[in-house]
Amino acid sequence: MTSPLKHPQEIEVWYILPAIRRELVVVLKERGTSQKKIAEMVGIAQSAVSQYLTGKRGGEVVFPKEVKDFIRKCADKIKDTKTAYQQIQSISDYIRKSKALCKIHAALEGGLNSCDICYSGSVK
Numbered sequence: 001m002t003s004p005l006k007h008p009q010e011i012e013v014w015y016i017l018p019a020i021r022r023e024l025v026v027v028l029k030e031r032g033t034s035q036k037k038i039a040e041m042v043g044i045a046q047s048a049v050s051q052y053l054t055g056k057r058g059g060e061v062v063f064p065k066e067v068k069d070f071i072r073k074c075a076d077k078i079k080d081t082k083t084a085y086q087q088i089q090s091i092s093d094y095i096r097k098s099k100a101l102c103k104i105h106a107a108l109e110g111g112l113n114s115c116d117i118c119y120s121g122s123v124k
Helices: 008-030 035-042 046-054 065-075 081-097 100-108
Strands: none
Touching: 008 035, 008 046, 008 065, 008 081, 008 100, 035 046, 035 081, 065 081, 081 100
16 A cells, blocks of 8 residues: 655755755855854754754755755745744745746656646635
8 A cells, every 4th residue: 555645835845944944054154144043033943953954954855956046046035033934934935836846856756757636726
């Protein structure tokens, strides 16, 4: 018996959000932000920042270039916790709207060849 497919929201929570955090941590660190400040802004522990930087956390998903570029642009707007949360939301929205979520979901779930779950039956 095969296991049921994960809901797109599960993919977002378990894989996408950690990968977004990883990318933001890397960009912010490259720009000279301290690990302590990154942790405060992104709302994570300093140990998590370290794990993102060393690749021990958030490495299950590799974003396509266009998503990475979008994340870099969003990182420019991060000044504090509020703007970090706003930009993480903006990145999540972009990943959904660009259908990168679908590609990531398919890569993580064997046998998911085509899917329109996130886009069919939208509330109007």
